[in-house]
Amino acid sequence: MPRPPRSRPRDSSRRGVWMYLGVTAFLVADVILVGWALGAGDGGAPSSSPRPLPTFTPSQTTNTPTSSVPATVVIPSTRLLSALDGTTAWRAITGECPTAAAAPELSTDSGATWQSRDATSDVRVTALQTLDVVSSSLVEMIGLSADGCVPQFVKSFVAGSDFSDYPDQLIGEWYVDPADRSVIHTPGNAVVAPCTSVVALAPRSDVEDGAAVLCSDAQIFTTEDAAATWSSPVQVPGAVNLAVTTMGYVIATVGLPECAGVQLTYLSVEPLIATPTGCLPVAIPAETMHGNVAISEATGSLWVWAGDTVKRSIDQGISWQ
Numbered sequence: 001m002p003r004p005p006r007s008r009p010r011d012s013s014r015r016g017v018w019m020y021l022g023v024t025a026f027l028v029a030d031v032i033l034v035g036w037a038l039g040a041g042d043g044g045a046p047s048s049s050p051r052p053l054p055t056f057t058p059s060q061t062t063n064t065p066t067s068s069v070p071a072t073v074v075i076p077s078t079r080l081l082s083a084l085d086g087t088t089a090w091r092a093i094t095g096e097c098p099t100a101a102a103a104p105e106l107s108t109d110s111g112a113t114w115q116s117r118d119a120t121s122d123v124r125v126t127a128l129q130t131l132d133v134v135s136s137s138l139v140e141m142i143g144l145s146a147d148g149c150v151p152q153f154v155k156s157f158v159a160g161s162d163f164s165d166y167p168d169q170l171i172g173e174w175y176v177d178p179a180d181r182s183v184i185h186t187p188g189n190a191v192v193a194p195c196t197s198v199v200a201l202a203p204r205s206d207v208e209d210g211a212a213v214l215c216s217d218a219q220i221f222t223t224e225d226a227a228a229t230w231s232s233p234v235q236v237p238g239a240v241n242l243a244v245t246t247m248g249y250v251i252a253t254v255g256l257p258e259c260a261g262v263q264l265t266y267l268s269v270e271p272l273i274a275t276p277t278g279c280l281p282v283a284i285p286a287e288t289m290h291g292n293v294a295i296s297e298a299t300g301s302l303w304v305w306a307g308d309t310v311k312r313s314i315d316q317g318i319s320w321q
Helices: 012-041 167-172
Strands: 079-083 089-093 105-107 125-133 139-145 151-156 183-186 189-192 198-203 211-215 219-223 239-245 248-254 261-268 274-281 293-298 301-306 309-313
Touching: 079 125, 079 301, 089 125, 089 293, 125 151, 151 167, 183 211, 198 239, 211 239, 219 248, 239 261, 248 293, 248 301, 261 293, 261 301, 274 309
Parallel strands: 079 293, 239 293
Antiparallel strands: 079 089, 089 105, 125 139, 139 151, 183 189, 198 211, 211 219, 239 248, 248 261, 261 274, 293 301, 301 309
């Protein structure tokens, strides 16, 4: 019986060569694919350092227009202005205690002429901080006493011909003591301000507990509960002062590219919206007006005092008299 044919032994050396070549080809292809993927991810451009991640800064959204006005520290105004109507107003220049005399001026002819008064001689008050005309004969002020530079409340019932001191009434007034601008004195309380430095305060007579403050970083806060709580801030670039109006508040701003002078912005209370209205042209540099602008509104008449200019408007600053 014939034997079955013997199977031929496999060549083990040849098989090893083909396995080596296959593995090598796989690795080469894998390196090429990885390199292509990395190149596609960065557009093929080499990079020696990681790319920075984008960052975003949250901001308060209002309808206040964006502005190229550089950020500056707002300073307290050295000017005070309080209008009774379109004809009668008081104004004063203030400064450091005790050197800044309390010498308010009264106009009864729409700002054409001003009559000077002397409160320092009567009650030794200096460095006026507030000025409020109540009637044609009654004017009230808060200043700093010449002795000790502590807050002092004075008033005149005879249009400034004579002033008297009323210390018991100080507790019922809104004011900021320049010795500590991080505190606001409300009727009956002293409370922490919503910022580290308040440069202007505008209490509303129609709402006993309502007021607005302008801070040194150009942020404005409002309150409707005697400073127990505050609104979210409204950023107003270039703001230098503010005052109460029948619609809420009016803000004076300077240095805006669209206004070579004092731009007026009205701030409604509910909702809290800032709306630019008119511009008062003033032919002095914007930096000169920092600390030298005062505004007041009464019976629909808006008064602005900037530089040597005193003007009035009955249409929210669109036209001037």
